[in-house]
Amino acid sequence: MAEKKVKKEKIPRQPMPEQEPDVRRRNFKEVPLGYSKELAMKEAERCIQCKKPTCVSGCPVSIDIPAFIKLIKEGEFTKSVRKIWEKNGLPAVCGRVCPQEDQCEGVCILAKKGEPVAIGNLERFVADLEREQGSGELPPKAKPTGKRVAVVGSGPSGLTVAGDLTLKGHDVTIFEAFHKPGGVLVYGIPEFRLPKEIVFSEVNFLERLGAKLECNTVVGRIVSIDELLEQGYDAVYIGVGAGLPRFMNIPGENLIGIYSANEYLTRSNLMKAYLFPEYDTPIAKGKNVAVFGAGNVAMDSARTAMRLGADVVRIVYRRSREEMPARAAEIHHAGEEGIEFYLLTAPTKFIGDENGRITGMECLKMELGEPDESGRRRPVPIKGSEFQLECDMAVIAVGAGSNPLLTQSTEGLELNRWGYVITDPETGKTTKKGVWAGGDIVTGSATVILAMGAGRAASDSIHQYLTWGW
Amino acid sequence: MFEILKRQEMADGTVVLNEISAPLIAKKAKPGQFVILKANETGERIPLTMAEADPKKGIITIIYQIVGKSTALFKSLQVGDKFQDIIGPLGKPTHLEKMGTVVCVGGGTGVAVMHPITRGLKEVGNNVIAIIGARTKDLLILEDKMAAASHELHVCTDDGSYGHHGFVTDVLKEVLEKEDVKLVVGIGPVPMMKFVCKVTEQFKVKTLVSLNAIMVDGTGMCGCCRVSVGGKTQFACVDGPEFDGHDVDFEELMQRLQAYTAEEAAAYGKYKGECKLA
Ligand SMILES: Cc1cc2nc3c(=O)[nH]c(=O)nc-3n(C[C@H](O)[C@H](O)[C@H](O)COP(=O)(O)OP(=O)(O)OC[C@H]3O[C@@H](n4cnc5c(N)ncnc54)[C@H](O)[C@@H]3O)c2cc1C
Ligand SMILES: Cc1cc2nc3c(=O)[nH]c(=O)nc-3n(C[C@H](O)[C@H](O)[C@H](O)COP(=O)(O)OP(=O)(O)OC[C@H]3O[C@@H](n4cnc5c(N)ncnc54)[C@H](O)[C@@H]3O)c2cc1C
Ligand code: SF4
Ligand code: SF4
Ligand code: FES
Numbered sequence: 001m002a003e004k005k006v007k008k009e010k011i012p013r014q015p016m017p018e019q020e021p022d023v024r025r026r027n028f029k030e031v032p033l034g035y036s037k038e039l040a041m042k043e044a045e046r047c048i049q050c051k052k053p054t055c056v057s058g059c060p061v062s063i064d065i066p067a068f069i070k071l072i073k074e075g076e077f078t079k080s081v082r083k084i085w086e087k088n089g090l091p092a093v094c095g096r097v098c099p100q101e102d103q104c105e106g107v108c109i110l111a112k113k114g115e116p117v118a119i120g121n122l123e124r125f126v127a128d129l130e131r132e133q134g135s136g137e138l139p140p141k142a143k144p145t146g147k148r149v150a151v152v153g154s155g156p157s158g159l160t161v162a163g164d165l166t167l168k169g170h171d172v173t174i175f176e177a178f179h180k181p182g183g184v185l186v187y188g189i190p191e192f193r194l195p196k197e198i199v200f201s202e203v204n205f206l207e208r209l210g211a212k213l214e215c216n217t218v219v220g221r222i223v224s225i226d227e228l229l230e231q232g233y234d235a236v237y238i239g240v241g242a243g244l245p246r247f248m249n250i251p252g253e254n255l256i257g258i259y260s261a262n263e264y265l266t267r268s269n270l271m272k273a274y275l276f277p278e279y280d281t282p283i284a285k286g287k288n289v290a291v292f293g294a295g296n297v298a299m300d301s302a303r304t305a306m307r308l309g310a311d312v313v314r315i316v317y318r319r320s321r322e323e324m325p326a327r328a329a330e331i332h333h334a335g336e337e338g339i340e341f342y343l344l345t346a347p348t349k350f351i352g353d354e355n356g357r358i359t360g361m362e363c364l365k366m367e368l369g370e371p372d373e374s375g376r377r378r379p380v381p382i383k384g385s386e387f388q389l390e391c392d393m394a395v396i397a398v399g400a401g402s403n404p405l406l407t408q409s410t411e412g413l414e415l416n417r418w419g420y421v422i423t424d425p426e427t428g429k430t431t432k433k434g435v436w437a438g439g440d441i442v443t444g445s446a447t448v449i450l451a452m453g454a455g456r457a458a459s460d461s462i463h464q465y466l467t468w469g470w
Numbered sequence: 471m472f473e474i475l476k477r478q479e480m481a482d483g484t485v486v487l488n489e490i491s492a493p494l495i496a497k498k499a500k501p502g503q504f505v506i507l508k509a510n511e512t513g514e515r516i517p518l519t520m521a522e523a524d525p526k527k528g529i530i531t532i533i534y535q536i537v538g539k540s541t542a543l544f545k546s547l548q549v550g551d552k553f554q555d556i557i558g559p560l561g562k563p564t565h566l567e568k569m570g571t572v573v574c575v576g577g578g579t580g581v582a583v584m585h586p587i588t589r590g591l592k593e594v595g596n597n598v599i600a601i602i603g604a605r606t607k608d609l610l611i612l613e614d615k616m617a618a619a620s621h622e623l624h625v626c627t628d629d630g631s632y633g634h635h636g637f638v639t640d641v642l643k644e645v646l647e648k649e650d651v652k653l654v655v656g657i658g659p660v661p662m663m664k665f666v667c668k669v670t671e672q673f674k675v676k677t678l679v680s681l682n683a684i685m686v687d688g689t690g691m692c693g694c695c696r697v698s699v700g701g702k703t704q705f706a707c708v709d710g711p712e713f714d715g716h717d718v719d720f721e722e723l724m725q726r727l728q729a730y731t732a733e734e735a736a737a738y739g740k741y742k743g744e745c746k747l748a
Contacts, residue, residue: 177689179508179515179555216557218689222494243691247703254696254703254722256729263692271514271686277740280514280540281686282733356725405689405708 013115014043025306025337028191028274032096035125037075044073047117050109055119058107060453063087065104065119072122078134081126085139089163090156090452092131092198093185095124097296098449099327131201138209142169147466150175150233152219152406155183156448157439158239159206160455161462166211168463173212173233175219180270183241185448187270188262190300192307193330196269220406225413225435235434235462238421239455242440244401248292252350253396257284257358261297261397268304286393289313290361292347293397294324299331301395302339313339314389318346318366318379344368344379348386350394360390400445407441420444428458436462472553475529481609485535485579486545487521493528495520495558501566501586502680502712505530505558506688509547513554514540517685517707519583520559530556533582533611539737546745560688561711564678568595569652573645574620575638575666576602577658581612583680584657589619591655597621599649601641603658607632639665646673653678656715660724667715679715681706684729698722 016032016039018024024031035043047069055065063084071080084091100106100120108116147170151158154176162172180186182199207213219225219240228236245260247253264283267273273283289305291298294317302313315334317324320343324331335341344366351360365385368377402419414422414431421430421437428436438454440446476489495505504519522531536545547553564587572591576584581602592598600620604610605628617623624641625633634641639662645651646669654677656666663679670677683695683706690708697706700717704710 177557178687179557216555218557218560221559222498243689245691245693247693254698254726256726260693263686263694266686266692272512276733277737279512280543280737282730282737284729355728356722403690 011042011046013046013118014039014121016118016121021333021336021338024192025303026309028307030195031192031333032121034128035121037077037129040072040122040125041075043118043122044069046110047073048109054107054109055104055117058104059087060103060447060449061087061456063104063123068126069117069119069122072126077126077129081130081134084123084126087456088449088452089160090202090448091123092127093156093194093202094449094452095120095122095127096194097189097327097447099447101328103449131198139167141167141209144171145169145466147171147234148173148232149462149466150228150236151239152225152236153177153183153239153241153439153441154181154203154213155239155241155439155451156185157241157451157455158183158237159202160452161237161239161436161438161459162211163206163209164456164459165462166206166209168459170463170466171212172210173214174206175217175223176213176215177218177240178270179215181213181215183239187266188297188300190265190269190304192303193300218405220409225406225410225432229434234466235436237428237455237458237462238406238430238435238437238441239439239451240403240406240441241451242400242420242445243403245396246399246401247396248347248398250347250349252352252358252361255350255352255358256356257286257393258350259284259393259395261291261293261301261395262400264301264395265297265304268308274304274308283308284393285309286391287311288391289393289395290316290347290389290391291395291397292316293399294319294326294331295397295399296326296330297400298395298397299326299334299339301397303334303337305393305395306337306339310393314342314391315339316342316345316347316363316389318344319376320344320368323376342389346379346381351388358392358394360388361394362386362388400440402441402444410435418444426457427461428454429461434465472556474547474549474551474553477547477549480533480611481535481604483536484609485533485582485611487531487533488544488547489529489531490553490556491528492530492556492558495556496523496528496530497525499523499525499530499559500563501590502564503559503561504688504711505532505556506560506685507532507544507553507557508555509540509543510554513543515555515557515686515688516540516544517560517682517688519680519711521582521585523559523586533579535579538734539741542738542741557688560707562709564590564655564712566590566594571597571599571649571651572653572655573642573649573651574598574600575642575654575656575658575662576600576616577638577662578604578609579611580658580662580680581610581616584655585612585615585619587655587657588616592619592621599645599651600624601626601638601645603627603638605629637665638662639669642666642669646670646675651675655679660720660727663715663718664720667718667720671716677715678712679718680711681713681718681723682711682727683707683723684727697726
């Protein structure tokens with residue numbers, strides 16, 4: 001009904017209001033401020049409600065995008081968020097952090113001729129509204145099955161499994177190594193991009209549903225997977241992420257002031273070092289900072305350094321702008337905040353003073369050669385192009401690997417040559433009976449929504465197992 | 471959970487012992503392993519070795535020296551108070567094996583870390599010679615326990631106020647000259663461990679040290695605790711904390727321990743000020 005009445009005057013994509021770059025580069029408050037109801041409804045009107053919506057095929061968890069957008073247009077916000085929940089338990093998170101330009105929005109029909117519908121912004125809007133003003137009413141839950149499930153790791157993947165299986169009536173306990181739940185959403189992604197309150201409210205929701213949470217529990221140390229199975233857990237899900245920092249293995253890497261991104265971001269986000277000395281954990285406040293890599297992790301590190309008071313922050317990346325893997329929005333925001341990009345540049349060694357503190361580095365200029373296995377053009381060093389760059393702090397954000405602490409202490413769990421857990425891609429079943437895995441510990445560093453998708457597939461399979469057998 | 475059941479000041483109040491209720495950790499803890507503790511919401515994650523673990527009673531014991539804000543905050547906790555978070559057991563346990571004669575050298579609060587290892591080495595059948603030291607008599611800890619955990623105990627003080635006048639390394643040298651020693655374990659301040667290794671190198675005796683690198687997570691996830699051992703980067707929290715001392719780059723470790731000197735001094739100063747006001 002409503003769509004018939006809309007006369008085809010072209011509405012432009014509604015930008016989300018943001019903090020000004022000059023202001024936000026020195027504070028940790030969230031950058032985009034969210035849609036008002038009016039803006040959201042106006043943006044929702046832009047969706048032409050395709051009969052065969054391409055956007056849905058771009059969403060790894062196949063949210064019924066036209067349906068939830070239509071409900072926004074009609075002002076049915078609660079119904080809209082419930083529509084999303086059918087497929088995605090963390091819309092406030094995904095609306096903020098999904099690489100929409102490569103997923104739903106990248107294939108929205110409107111993207112062909114102009115700007116796609118702001119699907120991520122709309123998803124965020126209804127989720128925020130529900131969290132802030134919703135009834136908080138719990139969805140109906142199946143009656144208790146008497147089956148117990150252990151979920152190891154409380155990142156997006158583990159949280160998805162816990163939510164799904166709790167709703168299906170199973171008795172779920174999440175075991176988390178850190179003192180706070182949320183995985184990368186809490187220790188990695190900064191407050192200015194994903195307020196921690198959102199993650200805690202999602203976890204709180206799970207606990208209200210009846211899932212149990214045990215923090216400070218490093219599985220593989222205090223308890224093993226086999227012991228969990230012996231203690232009467234009927235199934236175990238491994239969602240421990242890709243928690244191993246990768247270094248560059250160049251001379252001088254252990255100088256003071258050189259951080260892995262994991263350490264730098266954990267100090268700042270999880271330990272709240274940006275509030276030092278109100279919080280006790282210290283963090284270096286570099287004036288002249290170099291960040292290596294160009295993914296989301298690098299952007300987050302660079303923007304954190306700027307907020308901690310740096311004069312100069314440089315992203316040093318060995319390929320060119322086209323190859324930068326970060327979300328478009330992050331690169332754009334970083335640029336606006338004054339982060340400089342040193343492209344086609346690779347460090348060869350770090351230089352320090354007599355106290356072992358970093359003072360600079362030596363770099364090489366690169367040019368792009370033939371494409372490599374990843375399909376991206378391989379950077380090749382230019383002979384004789386060495387030059388020095390000063391810096392008093394550096395963050396290495398060139399990727400992560402698989403942390404062996406749990407996986408290598410678990411017998412019967414087969415790993416690939418990079419140490420990631422081998423699973424059946426359809427079901428998430430590992431080679432060990434009763435044990436599933438998913439998220440970054442299976443795929444290597446990927447995205448929040450893929451980790452959630454893997455969790456969803458595994459929870460379906462676990463449910464089937466608990467009902468019918470392996 | 472994590473309630474303090476017993477509290478005792480040692481070494482003139484510069485060292486504190488806490489017995490803490492932590493049944494699951496106590497059940498799994500082995501000599502050489504550590505825990506990470508966080509006192510409260512704003513607290514820092516601080517690694518401390520378990521000086522004792524009683525699986526039956528569900529209790530772990532920590533013994534720590536007051537060196538800065540966080541350990542001062544720990545000291546302020548009384549019996550009945552709770553640590554908000556304790557994570558563990560972390561790190562690789564000490565490899566305990568019957569070898570013959572072994573020497574355990576502990577300096578300062580390192581004696582606390584040394585004690586369960588010493589006892590473990592004795593329990594598996596070694597002839598254990600222990601050497602413990604402190605700057606002065608009042609700072610010496612765990613003498614009785616170390617005597618019970620070893621076959622032969624030497625005590626040293628730097629100022630000669632008690633026992634042998636001099637450093638633990640002097641006594642170590644004498645022992646190495648007399649006995650056929652299969653292994654030396656040295657735990658204490660970094661300079662002490664460095665000198666222990668210098669001595670044992672001359673005698674070509676394998677030497678284990680326990681490295682107290684600065685840590686955050688303690689699970690190999692952040693790389694903060696990296697140390698150079700035999701020219702390779704290792705993570706003290708998962709690859710250690712014990713390493714072959716002859717391969718350790720002590721200079722680098724000493725420098726890295728200074729990473730936050732300015733911030734630590736500021737935090738401790740502020741805390742002392744607040745305590746005076748309170
Ligand atoms: C800084 C940063 C920024 C990012 N930005 C984006 C973005 O904008 N968009 C996007 O889509 N993706 C982004 N990603 C990637 C995304 O966060 C991950 O792909 C996703 O979080 C993986 O989820 P997971 O559940 O597999 O694991 P994680 O989120 O890594 O969670 C794993 C959890 O398991 C716990 N754990 C580990 N070992 C044990 C153990 N032995 N016992 C108990 N618990 C254990 C960990 O402490 C952790 O809490 C970013 C990643 C980082 C690091
Ligand atoms: C595996 C391990 C086991 C340890 N066991 C013991 C023990 O049994 N008893 C004991 O007295 N001490 C032990 N330590 C040392 C203890 O962790 C530090 O003394 C403590 O962290 C100091 O914190 P602070 O805030 O009081 O002092 P600060 O003022 O913060 O620092 C004083 C010094 O302690 C070191 N330090 C600071 N923060 C950390 C950190 N997060 N991790 C490690 N070191 C840090 C630095 O070298 C610093 O110069 C151990 C350390 C490690 C890594
Ligand atoms: S979950 Fe991510 S990909 Fe799917 S619709 Fe939402 S923003 Fe797009
Ligand atoms: S493809 Fe774009 S316009 Fe079409 S339904 Fe999806 S969001 Fe709407
Ligand atoms: S403390 Fe983080 S890797 Fe060791």
